[in-house]
Amino acid sequence: MSGIKVDLCGIKLANPVLTAPGPNVRTSMQMLEAVKGGVGGIVSKTISTHPAKDIKPTITRTFFHGVMNCETWSEISYQDFLADLEAVKKTGIPLIVSLGYSAQQLSILGEIIEKEIDPHGYEFSTHYVGKEIEPLKQIALSLKGKVDKPVFMKISPNSPNIENIARHLSEIVDGFVAINSFGPVLDFDVEAIDSPLSSDFGQGWLSGPPIMPLGLRIVYQIAGIQNKPVIGVGGISSGSDAVKYMMCGAKAVGICSAALTHGPDIYGKVSRQIEQWLDQHNYIELSDIYGLYAEKTTQRITGSYNPVINVNDKLCVGCGNCISKCPNHALFMDEQKKQVQVNADNCIGCGFCRGFCPQQALTIKRRTGSD
């Protein structure tokens, strides 16, 4: 079997799947369920110096298996949460405590949690503290000044210049987590003409599968611009999702929404699927796939040729799925061969039809004199 252990700044994970902070890790009960479910490490629900005062309801399903929420940080006081953290610490599972938000708050909380819990690491959320480099540096420094363990900075996807933030903050923090939920966004019930969320006009933050392409892009950028490890979060619910994040440069991954939707066994399931994926593709360990996408993209040929679609007649079964997907009417059925053919004069090489072929028979090729 392939090796899936991870050394994250000295934090030894049996597998690369962590919890991401949310209602899935609100209390010791949920964190212990995650341990039972096979998680590699716990990142606890964000606590601050004051309990949050969210007005419920705060979570709903939304488009494309997504989740929308208007939850802030924990409504449990940090004093009460100490017992929950203690219970998790006792299991021996790596524990990263998530803290928010200002420099002063992190200084207070860092000192207390370090003394009372002595966790394996810390994560701080930048969700409500702006996007300017200097204040973010002050926040990071205030926590680093109080704790000896690795500190991870969680990136909000709304930040306009993420590479700049990562470059500057990597001088201070030990690693990054990307991404937090995206928004604000809005969805509502068209029949009731009402939002399922209690926030002002029902807006919320989007997570789950719809934000995965955003997370991949941001992890790719952060991993490419600096050398500190990145934990990839956003829309992960399968081993191949996690593998994609690692190919973009993530060393480990975090899951929140899929644990809400599928329950705590999802952590172990994703971990096993990562292992199977590595086995099936003859990779020995995770380091074989870290950053593989970045390596491959440097070899890509784009823009410099005039492409056209190619139908592999060994794979095409003539189902006709692709024909209506071409906005330029470049695909048609050859009734005798019972296979799709290309009108190369109409094909502009946009590539859209490829995603609709169940046989993977459609590829883009360089146009030759005969096309």
Ligand SMILES: Cc1cc2nc3c(=O)[nH]c(=O)nc-3n(C[C@H](O)[C@H](O)[C@H](O)COP(=O)(O)O)c2cc1C
């Ligand atoms: C209901 C809910 C509450 C969340 N609360 C927190 C939080 O307290 N701190 C934090 O850093 N992220 C929080 N998040 C963001 C998640 O940790 C994660 O970054 C985001 O949801 C994307 O991952 P996912 O698609 O696996 O959910 C929350 C997400 C949800 C859905």
Ligand code: SF4
């Ligand atoms: S590549 Fe674009 S233009 Fe060409 S056949 Fe496919 S959808 Fe049509």
Ligand code: SF4
């Ligand atoms: S979708 Fe694929 S298999 Fe079906 S007709 Fe088109 S090319 Fe052939």
